[in-house]
Amino acid sequence: MRTAPGKMTRMAEHRSDQWYAGTDRNAYIHRAWMRRGLPSHAFDGRPHIAIANTASDLTPCNMHLDEVARSVKQGVYEAGGIPLNLPVVSLGETLVRPTAMLWRNLASMATEEMLRANPIDGVVLLGGCDKTIPALLMAAASVDLPAVVIPGGPMLTGTFRGQPLGCGTDVWRLSEEVRGGGLSEQDFLKSESSMIRSKGHCNTMGTASTMALMAESLGMVLPGLAGTPAADSRLLEHSHETGRLIVEMVENDRRPSSVLTRASFLNAIVTLAAVGGSTNAVVHLLAIAGRLGVDLTQDDFDRTGSAVPLLVDLQPAGRWLMEDFHRAGGLLAVLAEVRDLLDPQALTVTGRPLVDYLDEARIWDREVISARADPVQPAAGIAVLHGNLAPSGAVIKPAAASEHLLRHRGPAVVFDSIEDLHARIDDPELVVDADSVLILRGCGPRGYPGMPEVANMPLPAKLLQQGVRDMVRICDGRMSGTAYGTVVLHVAPEAAAGGPLALVRTGDMIVLDVPQRRLDIDIDDDELARRTPSATAAARYAEPLRGWERLYVSTVGQADTGADLDFLVGSTGHQVSRESH
Numbered sequence: 001m002r003t004a005p006g007k008m009t010r011m012a013e014h015r016s017d018q019w020y021a022g023t024d025r026n027a028y029i030h031r032a033w034m035r036r037g038l039p040s041h042a043f044d045g046r047p048h049i050a051i052a053n054t055a056s057d058l059t060p061c062n063m064h065l066d067e068v069a070r071s072v073k074q075g076v077y078e079a080g081g082i083p084l085n086l087p088v089v090s091l092g093e094t095l096v097r098p099t100a101m102l103w104r105n106l107a108s109m110a111t112e113e114m115l116r117a118n119p120i121d122g123v124v125l126l127g128g129c130d131k132t133i134p135a136l137l138m139a140a141a142s143v144d145l146p147a148v149v150i151p152g153g154p155m156l157t158g159t160f161r162g163q164p165l166g167c168g169t170d171v172w173r174l175s176e177e178v179r180g181g182g183l184s185e186q187d188f189l190k191s192e193s194s195m196i197r198s199k200g201h202c203n204t205m206g207t208a209s210t211m212a213l214m215a216e217s218l219g220m221v222l223p224g225l226a227g228t229p230a231a232d233s234r235l236l237e238h239s240h241e242t243g244r245l246i247v248e249m250v251e252n253d254r255r256p257s258s259v260l261t262r263a264s265f266l267n268a269i270v271t272l273a274a275v276g277g278s279t280n281a282v283v284h285l286l287a288i289a290g291r292l293g294v295d296l297t298q299d300d301f302d303r304t305g306s307a308v309p310l311l312v313d314l315q316p317a318g319r320w321l322m323e324d325f326h327r328a329g330g331l332l333a334v335l336a337e338v339r340d341l342l343d344p345q346a347l348t349v350t351g352r353p354l355v356d357y358l359d360e361a362r363i364w365d366r367e368v369i370s371a372r373a374d375p376v377q378p379a380a381g382i383a384v385l386h387g388n389l390a391p392s393g394a395v396i397k398p399a400a401a402s403e404h405l406l407r408h409r410g411p412a413v414v415f416d417s418i419e420d421l422h423a424r425i426d427d428p429e430l431v432v433d434a435d436s437v438l439i440l441r442g443c444g445p446r447g448y449p450g451m452p453e454v455a456n457m458p459l460p461a462k463l464l465q466q467g468v469r470d471m472v473r474i475c476d477g478r479m480s481g482t483a484y485g486t487v488v489l490h491v492a493p494e495a496a497a498g499g500p501l502a503l504v505r506t507g508d509m510i511v512l513d514v515p516q517r518r519l520d521i522d523i524d525d526d527e528l529a530r531r532t533p534s535a536t537a538a539a540r541y542a543e544p545l546r547g548w549e550r551l552y553v554s555t556v557g558q559a560d561t562g563a564d565l566d567f568l569v570g571s572t573g574h575q576v577s578r579e580s581h
Contacts (some may be wrong), residue, residue, distance in 0.1 A: 014250065015574065016048040019119035026581045030119065035117075047250040049076045049243075050086040050178040052139075053109055054132040059092035060093045061129035061201035061208060064230055065152055071121040071236040072124050075243020081250070083243065086114060086123075091131040093207075100451030104131040104138075104287075105556070105565050106548055111139035116574050122147065122250040124242060128152025128200070128230070130207040130481070133215055133283035137256075138564070140220075141291035143574045144257050144368065146249040149220045150242050151212030153230035154322035155200035160191040166315035167195055167202040168482025172456065179426070180464030200230025203321045205314040207481035211284060213331050217271035218288075219259040219348035223357040227330045229323055245349065247472035254351055257292060257571070262398065263343035265289055265296050266304050267354060270341045273308035273381030274334050276399045278481025279489060282382060285561030290569045298384055298393050298560045303515065305367035305381030310399050311370045312338055316484040317399040318376060320368045328368035328471045332361035337372040346483045385488065387520040388528065389474070389500055389510070392492035392560045394519055402470040403488040406514040408486075409522070410435040410472065414506045416537035418454050426461040434468045437510040441501045442540050443477030444494025445556040445563040449542040449549055455479040455489035472512055474519070476501055476559075488512065488519060490559035495533070496541040497558060505509070 055065035076083035089107035127133035140147035177183035201208035216226035289296035307429035380399035476494035493499030509522040
C-alpha cells in the first residue's frame with residue numbers, strides 16, 4: 001500500500017512506485033522535485049509515461065514533433081496517465097557530418113539509458129528522419145518497457161515547373177542532369193525552394209518512409225498510422241489515440257519483447273519487398289533484432305522477401321509519392337494483398353494480431369498500389385549476394401536497378417575513398433566506359449567511420465554526356481533510400497576490416513550475377529591470397545584518437561549483423577538496483 005502524505009488513492013503497482021511510493025527521505029525528494037506543476041494525485045499510482053521526443057531545429061524532418069507530443073500528452077492525461085516530455089538525441093540526415101549513421105548507436109544507447117534511469121512506466125517514441133525511428137526502437141528493445149512508435153510522417157508533395165518533386169530522388173536526378181548538361185545550374189537552384197513543401201520527412205519511399213512502415217509492420221505502431229502525412233490533422237488525432245493506448249499497454253504489461261518476435265521481423269521483410277523499401281532497412285532491422293536476441297540474419301531478407309511482388313509504384317523505384325500512397329489506401333491496403341505471406345500470430349501494440357486490421361483495407365487507386373494479380377514487378381525484394389568479393393554478403397535492390405545490368409561483367413575502376421572519388425570521377429582522362437564497374441571502398445562502419453550513404457556514386461560526367469544513366473557500382477557503404485541505380489552495397493567484411501574489397505585493383509574483371517546471387521572478382525584464389533591491401537586506401541581509414549568515434553571504431557560490427565556496437569547487442573531490461581540519495 002502507498003503511504004505517501006496526503007490523500008492518495010492506490011491505483012496499480014508500477015515501476016515508478018520505486019521512486020515515488022513511501023514516506024522516507026528518498027521518496028520525498030523524488031516527489032518534491034517533480035512538484036513543479038504536477039498535483040499530488042500524479043503520485044497516487046498513475047502510470048508515468050515518457051514521450052521520447054526527437055524534435056530539433058537541426059533535424060528539419062522532425063521539427064513538428066513538439067506539436068505531436070502535445071496531442072500525445074492529451075491522450076495520456078485522458079487515459080489517467082502522467083505524460084512527461086523527454087528530449088532525446090536527434091539525428092538529421094541532411095545536416096550532420098560525416099554521416100548520421102555514425103550516431104545511430106549513440107542515440108540508441110543514450111535513449112536506452114535515460115529510459116532505464118528515470119521513473120517511467122512506458123514510453124511513446126516520436127521519430128521521423130531516417131535514423132531516429134531505428135535508434136528509438138533499438139533503445140526500447142533493450143529496456144523492454146511498454147513502448148509505442150509515432151512516425152512523424154512525410155511532407156506534402158512539392159512541384160517545380162508543373163511536375164511533382166520527390167524529395168531526395170529528384171535531388172540526385174536533377175544534379176545529374178546539371179552535370180550532364182541537360183539542366184542549367186540556375187534552374188536547378190530554382191527547384192530548391194519547391195522541393196520541401198511542408199513539415200515532415202522525405203516524401204519518397206526513402207529510408208524515413210520505409211522505417212515508419214517497418215515499425216508498423218513490426219507491430220510497434222497503432223495500425224493505420226504510418227505514412228500519414230505530417231501536415232495531415234489525422235496525425236494529431238492518431239497521436240492522441242496513441243497517448244491513450246500507452247496507458248493501456250502499461251496496465252497490461254505489453255512490452256516490446258511480446259511484439260517484436262521473429263514472426264514480426266519476417267512480416268516486416270515481406271512488407272519491405274511489397275512497398276519497395278530502402279536497403280537501409282536491412283541494417284536497421286538486423287540491429288533491432290540483435291537487441292532482442294531474435295534469430296534474424298541478412299539471408300532472411302532474401303529467403304523471405306526476394307519473391308514477394310512489388311505492389312507500390314513510388315519513387316525512387318516508380319512514379320508516385322507518399323501523399324499518393326496514403327490517399328490510395330496506405331500500408332494496410334498493401335498488406336491485405338499479401339496477407340497469405342504474413343504470420344497471423346504476430347501481435348501489435350494493441351494486443352491484437354496485425355492481420356486483424358486487414359479485413360476492411362482497400363486499394364483506392366490502383367495506379368499507386370497495384371493488386372497482387374497485377375504487380376509493378378513480380379519479384380522485387382532485396383537480393384543478398386555472396387562470392388569471393390563479399391564473403392559475408394552484400395545487398396542490392398533489384399526494383400531500383402537496371403534490368404540489363406543485373407547480369408554484368410566489366411573492369412573495375414577503383415576509388416580508395418569518397419575524397420578520391422570526388423577528385424577523379426569527372427577527370428576527362430579517367431579510363432572508364434559504360435561497361436566499367438565503379439568500386440568505392442573505405443566507406444564501411446569502421447573505415448569511414450559510420451557507413452555513409454555514398455554507394456550510389458555519381459556517374460562520370462563524360463558518360464552522362466554520352467547518355468549513360470546507370471552503371472554497376474559496388475561499395476562497402478550504404479545508399480540513400482531515395483536513390484536508385486544498379487548499386488551493390490553493404491559489402492561485408494568492409495575493406496577496413498580486411499574484406500577482399502581492399503584487394504581489388506583497377507582493371508580486375510568483376511562479375512555480378514543477381515539471379516544467381518553472386519558477386520565475384522574474376523581472379524584465382526591463389527592470386528587473391530597473395531595480394532595485400534592498398535597502402536593508399538589503408539592510409540585513409542579512420543583512426544580516431546578520442547571520443548565517440550574511437551569507441552565506435554573499436555567496437556562496431558559489420559553491416560551483415562546490423563552495424564551495432566558489440567557491447568550493445570542484447571537486452572538488459574529496465575531494472576536499476578541502486579538509489580542515488
